[in-house]
Amino acid sequence: MISTPEPCTESCGAAWPMVGFAARQFFAARELSEQYNFSKTHGFLFAMGGFVDPSGCVVVTKERLEDKEMLKAIQSIDAEDIMDKSKGDAFSKGVALTQGLWFTTQCLARVHQHLVVTQLEFATMAFAVMNVFTWILWWNKPLGVEQQIVVGAPRPPTELPPRTELPLFDRLLSVILGTRQDEEHIVPGLTSVPDFWSLAVADGEGVSLLGHLVIWVIPSLSALIFGAIHCAAWQDEFPTTAERWLWRVSSVVVTFIPLMMISVFVVLARLSEKLEALLAPLFLIFIFTYVSARLLLIALPFAALRSLPASAFVDVNWNIYIPHL
Template sequence: MGGFAFDLEETYLSESNFFTTKHARLTVTPRGMALLAKCGYLPRISKEDILDKSKADNLSKMLSILQALWMLAQIVGRLIIGLSVTLLEVNTLAHVICALIIYVLWWYKPKLINEPTILRGEWVPPIAAYMYMSSQISGWRSLHPGILKKTWIDPECSILEFKPPTAEDHNLDTQDSAQRSPPAANKITSVVSSRVSSTASVPRLRSLTKRGSFTTRPLPALTIKDEGAETTLAHVNSRLEASRELQETRWALAAEAMTLHPAIASRVKSHEIIEGDKKATWLEPITEELVDDSIGNWATENLLRDMSGFVMGMVVWSASMAYGGVHATAWRGYFPSRAESILWRVSSLFIAGSGLTWILINMLARTFKGFKAYWKNVASLRAHWTNLVGLGSLATICGLLYLSARIYLVIEAFISLRKLPASAFGTLQWTQLVPHL
């Protein structure tokens, strides 16, 4: 929800580690918070602080729930005593059930967080630099745009490799730390605005380099299909931030985070590359959305991996199944015409079936790595063109049918009011259900 952030201006003033001119604040995503927890930097937030950010009181929530339950009770009562339930009431009931589930899940959920909790500490600059480089906020438009938003932009780490420290580097670093005098006046200075300036000492950057370093990936790993090596190198150079000093500071800070924190050091993929008769290994940093400009209340790709891939899919499409199932309860209800009855039944089944289909797809992606890799290639438009055309056409047709089914259910709920059975005008008498009333 955007409840935690790095205030870069504050960080620069206190730590003198300025690594970008593009943003003054970085909002931590759920994936970023999970990484901070693994690194031992999860902030301590009291229950009172969380409740203080809740803008809706329990009384208003309870009144809304009572209204929804009263609607549900009215429909159940009418069915028990044999009164007709209109299609508009069935449509309303589907939304009522969704509202009840949302209120239960969001009872303690804060909202409209205008002032996030600022994360502070000496650990912030390296972690913030790494999370920035791993996220799309640091990147540029992808040369391989795909279907999903996450394939539109490549983060800075997408052109870098990480070189871990060697045993020799560790020994040199230990000797250098024992003999090093206080930092001298030899510093790299970059004035970044009228308010903030940053200095980074050369000895410190050299020390960080001994711990590990970021460099551009080997040329064969950067070469893009149908593009020459020179064009690729031009793309690489154009993607780097204009200030070389900021880039060096950012890469050094991110390398420090990679070296000092095992949870971050493990976020790499090993690759082999052959150049002539030589075989070399290089480490590709795993990129994820760890920070962003801002985060809204709507679910996005910034959610945790398991949440966005499986659990969220189960929840959303289970809701779709429930929505179609509720409308299917009017299977033998009264319709002005047979055609409207058939269309209602088909629309209800199609909506519920779509939910079941996507749940099965999520389960397959969760269970089988091969299916997940295939789906990823399709989403990034890297699969064979026949697969893209076939699946694209099927998805387009199914999407239009799903949209049409949802629209029809709403329209039919209203136009069916033109002709209703006499029992639809009957009034529910609760004494028929509860005799002592």
Template sequence: MIVLLFAYSIIQSAKIEAGPIPASIELGDVASCDGQNSQRTLAGIGWSCLSTIFLCTWVAVHPNVHFRPEKQNQRWFERWLWDPLREILTYELSLFIWALLVPEYILGWAVRQYVQAGVIKQQAPGWTRTHGHFMIMGGFHLFRLPAGAPFVESSESAGFVYPTGNHSRGDEVPVCPLKFEDIPVYVLKTVAPTKTELKDRGKSDALTKIIVLVQALWFVMQCTVRGVQKLPLTELEVVTLAYATLNFFIYVFWWDKPQNAECPIRVYKTSTAIHEESGKEVKQWEKRLPVSWMDKTIEYTNGAQDDYVNLSKENSIPMFWSGKPSGYLLYSAGFGPSILGSAFGAIHCIAWLSEFPTRSELVLWRIYCIAMIKVPFVFAVVCAVVVVDIRTRKRYKGFFVAVSMICLVLIILSAWLYVASRVVTLVIAFTTLRSLPSTAFATVDWTSFIPHI
């Protein structure tokens, strides 16, 4: 949000620097050619783009449950100002920056959660994909009952109990978020909410999501019609078009995920019970700095960082937690978003032959467009190689390992180039507003698309 406000100030300064629209435009020369009566303004172009980018990077993101223990006897300053501000700066703003600079990663995260939610749906009788999403996003949290609190113990020995309610909930001690494998099925049958209750926990309904999608699709349609009528798009509109296109797929995969749910379901153990996390032993990050950087780059790129997380030691579910999908599912889920990521970069090439204010801006735009296409495509090759290797039962392991290593080296070397590409293209998209061609202010002649006599 802060970034978009800063961008809006750039637009205003660009408007002042650009001065009035050329006389030819004011006289309606372009409009007369296309049968139009009005012209676009710089402020109108900027507002349309910024609002769409905001919807695609802030509103469209469905975060995991960011659990924060309730504090007793808070002062009004902490409750109403400090805590909300800290939440925005440390969590929501971080997600916004990720969505702004690496939207393909958000798409990959959404696909991984969608796939893993389907796996959980098959394993839990009567569950829907919405239940699977809620499980993955940290919807169930382990609490310890206060000492002396009455409870009912289950007939099956797993350490979980049902409190009778004769104690203060403020005295319950939060422990850690839970995975699907950590909770017995008989406990889930008792504590899991219905699909309607899950929808009630979310801060967004189907109508809200449809409104966001309609806004994005409307922007895409406007850009498409301008292309049909051979009217130029500004670089900012090209960037926004890429966001809007990718946002459609993000929304599709997160359609069943509750949005902005903040309170998990409480699952209880006694004050003295021991909790042991299920599953394989957690991997450890390499401590040597150069190797650690390369290791984290690879693992976060393919979404395998979950293997390094010990949930029993976490206060809240990690920001990009996807439920630890298996290797085959992990790379299968990574292939599609990588291809769409290359398409995201390719959309920027719409401005390949546009009129840039300077030659250097044109050259930088073209170089970084190629980089945004190349990096996701290289990772798509890695995903395809790993999936084929698994499906062929490692018959050609040597060849696949060699190809994968080459691609991974390219990803490590070009990871920061990709981030730089996103930053530079965003900056150029705003700086080029200072000098737009006169035809960029011409509006679309919609009458040519409406049947009439």
């Protein structure tokens, strides 16, 4: 029997790029909590644009935290009060986690009973594992900013500079790798923060071993696991030979291209602009190849539904795991 939990469709954005973004936010929240003596929950809400001054301007740069009165006002807010504004968070995580564990149990039972695990189930499993990484990194993160918290004194009126944007290539990197968008691109007077934005974190010698682990190793590991789960369907039955090889090649691509992209990005970050311009097309080729493979791995499982083996429709026999039956 094919069993695909509902979060499969909404979790497509929770693959390794989202894990990278979550990792950057986690490390930024941790860095803020240590530097300014408040909880990681405060740090997450700060990065999400959850604090505003009385004039309605979002408090989202470290410069604003240098104001002692502003910092004191933020520190005075209880972390539990912040989480109370996200009452659905614990419930939604619990439901999703339970559903994911039940789905995983079903897949393992199917393997144990020599029943077919379809490509759609393998794909769903990969997304579920990515969700686990994200849940762990965002465990102390409020669900959303439903109501911003007013803190501190109004910001004195100033003439706002023109809003600047990152170059297109840098914006692609920011979304795909979850990398930082520098604070100079967040101008005073904004009432919300851009999507996929997290506070800049140091990339140099000041980063601890845990910092490097969170920022680079976890996204790399999640990408490797995501691809490996797809590779586990290597010997599955496919309607045609062409579809089998499309699946195999795409699985290899989504396993190793992210590691290559992260490696190239690390190199680009340490090169001059001229050398960066030469390597940028290579990075774009990686992106195009990866996106194409991902689209195939989404389409192929649904195409395979037209010709499933008979055991795919057989339910797991749970009675064999209950001794008295």
